[in-house]
Amino acid sequence: MYLRIPLILFLLASTSPAPSEANIVARSSKSIARAANRLHHRALKHSAGLARDLRVAFNGALLEQPSNLGNARVYCVSNPTGGLSGPAVPPPNPTSPAPPQQSQPSNGTSTSRTSPSQSSTSSGPSSTSAPLPSSPWKLLQAYQGNSFFNGWDFFTGGDPTNGQVTYVDSGTAQSSGLTEINSAGHAIMRVETTQQVPVTRKSVRITTHQSYTGGLVIMDSVHMPTGCGTWPAFWSNGPNWPAGGEIDIVEGVNDYSNNQATIHTNPGCNLAGTNEFTGTLVGGTNCAAVQTGNQGCGVRAQETNSFGAAFNNIGGGVYAMQWDNDGISVWFFPRSSIPGDITGSQPQPSNWGEPQAFWPASGCNPFQFFNSHSAIFDTTLCGDWASGVWGATGVPGQEQSCAQRTGVATCEDFIRNNGSALTEAYWEVSYVKIFQMPS
Template sequence: MPYSLSTHYAGQSLLDGFSFFDGKDPSNGFVDYQSREDAQAKGLVSIDEFNRVRLGVDSVNKYSPTGGEGRPSVRLTSDAVFNHGLFIADFAHMPTSTCGTWPAFWAFNAQDGGINYPAGGEIDIIEGANTAGRNLISAHTEAGCKLSGSGFTGVVESTDCGPSALNIGCNYASPIFDTTAYGDAFNAEGGGVYALEWDDEDLKVWHFPRPVIPDDIVYAGILSPDPKTWGPPQAIFGGSACDADTYFYNLSLVININFCGDYAGKVWGKADQCNLVAPTCEEWVAANPDSFIGAYWNINYIDVYNMVPILDPGIGNGTLPNNTAPPLFPNGTASTTSSPPAVLPTEAPGEAPSGTHTVTLSVVPTTFPAPKPTESDGSSTNPATINGYTLLGCFGSRGGYQTFTQMSTSPKMDNEVCVASCDGFKYAGVYDEICYCAATIGDASAVENDECDISCPGNRFEFCGGLVADFGPITPGNGVVSNSTGPSNGTVPRYHHRRAAPPNVLLTVYGNLLAEPLPAPAPGMGGRGDEKTVTVTRVVTTALTVTYTAVCPTDPARLVAVEYCTTTTLTVAEDCGCTTTPPYGANNMTAPVYALENATAPAVSAVPMCTVTETCDACGPGGASVVTLTVPEAVVTGGPEVVVTAIAVQTVVPVAAAANLTKDSNGADVVAVRAGAMGVGAFLGWGLAAWVSLFGVFLMM
């Protein structure tokens, strides 16, 4: 069955079709989500001249890492609720791969504020944290849903989609060959499309980089998208091990930018090297607003399609629903011009030409326009890949690229020369004639592609970095370079003049993402935002043993300690503020292990006790024969379920009435006793007598 467009979110219709969540983040992020009014007042939300919606964060102000809610950001949830459909989202830009960030495009059952989460499920289409270079596609469901089957290109990380102590669900990492699936590389390519097809069998997710978006998506105004022609998806949820309609329903779309929290904060310095820029995620996010200039979504559109039946042309004159189609160029303007048709000269049949036509040819000088650093869609004109390195874009660093080392200079420098010079490093960055290499990106973060506008000395059709305009006048010796052609004395040997680049320099950066490790699995993001924690209860049965004092049934002149055993049922309340004790480092990318923090210890119910008066044979101080004992109620009432064990027979020495009292294991006073009758002792007599007799037989043997 073909798909028919039902909803087209773009520009104002996108903002009007989504609600702004401004409650407390359910994932414990260092974030202050804004209402629509506040977000617009702070410049976090806007619509540009191409009708693209920009969703960003505060990249101006500093905040305290302790106290307060965190850095202002946005989280949008669709008002519409969906069950099945084809969802196509075109992003021109996503938040950059920057330490502290946790952006996501996802969907979950937000009914009743998400109170029933994970009922209805959660599907994470785009998600990552900190300096990630690969996308994470996940699902979180109720117990019973697992990954199964084949036919996908992603890398499976976890197969159980249900709740667990890790709360990581089931997930796929983007395939290793898809080096533009997330973050900086995604943006350098001019963005791309993510698509989700959801039917009664499964949910499938695709990613298409900008240059290879299928025609039936590019020209969706005249073609109907057909996922069957798109090739295998990167992720599949459903199938025989997870009924799609049972575990996924009533989903709302969500777009947000989070900071730190249960993902970016927990993997800080463990799944990445962000701990090199600050000890904690919160400290970095609070104090470095410049690092989040590129932390924004630029959304071309989000289209939602419904499947419609194919009508039999022989039955009536039925037509397909006449839904409003998206424009052929969704975020541009299309214009057509018409002119009268050209009139060609005609001649009467049989007549020869009566004149002579003279044609003069002239050569018109042509001036080719200078190359530009970006295409009209914002993508860089530099090569997308060079010898396994992927273009990450134009980067700046307020700290002066402390992790980068100058590797070579050359009057013939271009991106290919620099990538070759940085063989063995993860990153290659070039400014004019100078090539820098790095193992980690450090505090460098991506800026707009068109800011790297210096033509490469060795290839004028490529661009090798740029200069920041707001560093003031350039003077000799101040560590800031001028916009000159640089030295022309040939290639400088490697490791000569090792130093970082000046802070007013912008680098065109390539990264070796073929060795990018698998992203750490992420916890679910759904649930309510108005509660700090989620209380989980469980019922446990535990054994209790009470030691108390009784008159010895075989020797009434003594008091003995006796044990009483029973069981009780407790309801345990666990306050799950999750911490992680990750067993992995940079080269051991296994999932983090979450442990319960602030677990509420259950109050152990005391065994019911009562007070009885007994007599003994002058066992108390001064020959007293009446004693008051505290014993379990069950011992007094009796019954087949009462278990009394005499394994701890111990003589209790009577004390004077004025002596200090001690406590037994149940907290009762051990009182001084004299003598007594056989009330409770008679109840215990036969069992203890049998035990003593048996013990004596063993001694004789």
């Protein structure tokens, strides 16, 4: 850049409001320096480069700058809130290696991150994101916010799994502080924490009015019950169990850290040889409840944060179950890896990769062994499973048995006398959504 004396004089005359500065050339060098200094302060507001050039010109006896400055680059400092640099790009979450480059990558997993301390309810992509492709799955029913408990029946019968609980009705659950909608708009379902009880503790089991044959069920949970003696589950079943089938989406006991998804059916359903899932088969391939002592066909997740305290420590996540002509699949997405099409309520299961568990139609016709399901939440205490493994170890999360950990010989004795140990035995659920394909 060249800066010549006539141009400088013109700038001085035009930018200075004082009439005496119009004759700046006739003043002494001391006056010139003072005027230049005043001009320098004004120029700083417009261009640091212009101020620098004026200083060079005046301090150098109004000489031209060296010609090699003609190639000097001009650097613009970007405004962190936008400005000339365009819309601000939010900084990446510390758990994310880089800011998202597109609304949804090829594997169907959103690169946006939500920290465990933030609310898990997501309103989907922002207004500046590219619109999500329309999903072939259409929303049938959503349970969330203040109306979450609308559309559920509160089960009050005896616990079929022989747990140390008394399931209570809606009014009792609310008046006892076992259910509520918290300030984040999440549904809370607790067990009774009175320090000592004679036999059982009050708990909650709810079942959707809405039933479905085939579908996609998505559940976002921030927290699930955990601790010795607990046995929580999110599952579904049909009429005349086991004729209508049972699909356990989330289930485990005590201090387990890896989810177990399981199906239970009438005889004739088998897990065909397949490696199209990421979990590990537990038990056999015969899914018939009556022929396996109700063991069914279970698949244990490989993710050590898919259940219990480890799940809660990451702010939870999303479980999805798809039931279609190909079979039955279950996926788990930690809070930091929930696909954008799920948060945007346009689910695209074909983009989600291998599921945690999969029971293909080739071994078990999903519309022969399963029908008319309702979704269910429950938390029982002890019961056939949690009591049965009270003294056992070897399952992820249960490196020490509950008998050793608590110093109590039986699950039932522990539950009756240690209500304060059950403060983590609660569900906190953001939403449940049920989708179906249009007929």
